[in-house]
Amino acid sequence: MLRWLKILERFRRRDDAEVFRERLESFRSLLNGNNRVLELIADAGEKLGGEYVFDVQYLKTITADLEEAMHDVVYNLQAITGGRHPQLLDTVWRIAAEIRAAVDSRLVVPMGDLVIPLDRIDLELAEAVGDKMARLGEIKEHLGCRVPDGFVVSAYACQVFLEGAGIDPTAADDPADTPQELRRRVEEAPLPKELARGVRQAIKELEKRGGSGLLAVRSSALGEDGQTSFAGMYETMLGVAPEDALDAYRQVVASLYSDNVVAYRKLRGLPPAQGLMPVGFLTMIRAQAGGVAYSLDPARPDMDIIMVSASRGLGKTVVEGSAPVDTFELSRQPPHEVIERRIANKEMAYAADRRDGLQQVPVPVSERMAPAITDDQLQELAATTLMIERYMKRAQDIEWTVDSEGRLYIVQVRPLPIRAKARPGGRMVQEAVSKYPILLDGQGAVACRGIAYGRVHVVDDCASVDPPPRSVVVARTSTPRLAACLAEASAVITDVGTATGHLAAIARELRVPAIVDAGDATRVLETGWDVTVDAEENVVYRGRVDELLRYQLTKRSSFEERLEFRLLRRILHKIAPLHLVDPESPGFTAANCTTYHDIIRFAHEEAVRELIHGRWVRAPHTGPAVRRLLLDIPLDLVLIDLGGGLREIHGPGGAQVEDIRCAPLRALLDGLLSEGTWATEPADMDFDGFMASATRAGALTGPLATRPEQNLAILSDEYLHLNLKLGYHFNIVDCYLADQRNHNYIYFRFAGGVTEITRRSRRAVVLRKILESFDFVTEGTGDLVIGRIKKISRDEMVDRLQMVGRLIGFTRQLDIMLRDDSLVDRSVNLFLQKVYDESGN
């Protein structure tokens, strides 16, 4: 009958039945392990949203659970492939060890680079580069703020240096050495060669990129500004010449042991020698003016003003408080009018140049009473300050510089402490909120905590998503298309979706307060309304609730600054990103797996390949596991049942559609076998010239008869992997359909085609448009299209799989239709109209 089955026949004598069953069992365990890992990743992601209270114990538990599930996956893959991927065991072991080390010890010194360019730094690297530099990198990377070019000598480098100087920075006990002795050792110790070379090289590169030739060398100690605040107690050196950079480094590190710091450390019960000092080297800006901005008045946070102090030249005058400076009060409301200005008589200014280094110079008499900064610059500074405050979710203390061309630079960012007495109390908040109408209360789930004010913009699912900046974006579904406008949004609310979904993850990444699954937000909220979204209590108020907004800004510390939060974020970065997306690409190898997610994706794909191509798959065809599907259409499909995918059939022979218990295959076949989908009659399509396709489409069934081994489905009750070759079209569907959303996903891959390349790429456009209108995330090049969707409900899964079934049938006809670009949209609409008609809407 069929060559494929004949081959099976041959192998039957070898009695592979036992091996086959064992490997199917391994495959099933691998799928379970996969699901478990995905579940744990989703769980950890959800905890990052801030609605949960967790401690370090949770991190330990989830780390151990993940490790166990990953071992399940990798060992089962080894069993299936006969031990082909031993390096994956190493990768899991390495990642697990890194995570455990991070969770177990509180003072983490990430091994690695000695010198790290600022471009590569964000908050993730706080433990390597210190809070100060991490924040500077973060606002450059995520907010696009202008900051000076520079690099950081890491905590790891500091550890290497200190150990060379005979100091153990992790020692818990009181060393006999006095602070003077510790400082002397640091100042006299030679820099390790590699470190000295790294710093010189980095300085050269700064100069190549057009630096001023002078450096600001800034302390960025671990824990500085954090829980134990040593703010302002460490050294910062301005106007350092490149040849003095290494000495400046030693001096800044030595300030770890200044009398003040050691005394303070003792007072807080910390070991005197404990601590590491990452050091930032930033290009000096040729300063026209400089100073400090507070996003709130710390003594009167209810005043709704921004405070700015400004001096001529470098902002050092302001920071030191050594001479009178200009002070301004600006409104926090755009366009940030200047409410009050006090211009001081500024006689001296700090300046730094190559010849004289840092020095004080007299300000020309005629300029002394002129404001140090223009109103335009003040307004830009105000807007930038508030942008940083919104992102950090706390009031901010910002050091700024305006260069000789009038460009604003941010040189330091830290949270602004607010005096306890000045903070609004709970009573005040409760009384205030009771005056505002509540629009939504406790509906759905908080996906990212925070409080935000903005104007509602309801997004239509079909229209392009383009709300004005700072909108409260309201949408029916958590479609991935919303992701594009999230960076500019002040909050996001959706009717459906989950706190573990794709959109929620992006909201957390961008720190945008998000409420999902709110039911009827699109009905209740109207475009243009002013609302305050409290994504802590899950309430939306009509109007602007200032007390609530201020409560958030003046809190003592933010959850995002906690070590536990950072650790979780770091753990997620080691486990959650998926780099291996396309199984057909040459990079899809075990060696390229760098995260747990990569590994499970790879393991799954390898296991499927082994099932399809491996020798052992040729199990006795009369056994219960392998059946041919009997259909009226020429789709020669062989089913391999992992368990629960088919009704029990006695004796040999094929399976009928009614025998299928595999939920995803049933749904897909519903679509594929629906009326008109498989038919190739041109009558359905009113495109002339389609007649040609009918004959060609007829011919497409030709190859099927001779190469039936291409069509294979691996199934269980909830899982389906489908490999279909229809003529020249290769379709792969891999999916999971269960009651629990977190397990559910569809991966759809399409490639190939008989027509010339332009028609094929038009077809790719059509497929992507159709998939996207069903909320798939798509990608692809040329004629390859990959569509993915996950974490949707059972009903949504069934709906999408039926659509995919239809789409597989539809693609057989597409090439011929797509004579020119204008037909792209018509084809999309034709398909959508058909789905719409038949679903009876």
Add this chain to the structure above:
Amino acid sequence: MSQHGEVLVLDDEPIVCERLMHHLEKNDFSVETFTESAKAVNRLAEKDFDVVVTDLKMRGPTGLEVLRYVRDHQPGTQVIIITGFASIDSMREAEYGGVFEFVPKPFQMERLTSLVKKATRKARKEHGKEKA
């Protein structure tokens, strides 16, 4: 007295104390937090609280011992135990000792806030009885 109640939070993990403090204060509870149970017990000897939220496993007196102390000295005060290690035995003992609720970690802030609200209502009713 705070409108919504006086709460003592005891957990050796500062992050738990801090986050509960922020959230409960915003909801107009007056909150005192402790990371050492001996100090918390000293404070309980000085002052009546409506609700005590305590971790189970700590150095010094455990959550169950704190529960016993409260039962003996401030019978109206309600105790909520939060823990990452809920064993059947400890849950049974807590149940027997009159715990208001046993909450496994990690927990959702809203869930805990609503429990604290309920516990406060119960505590105020019982304090009322005591005074009557």
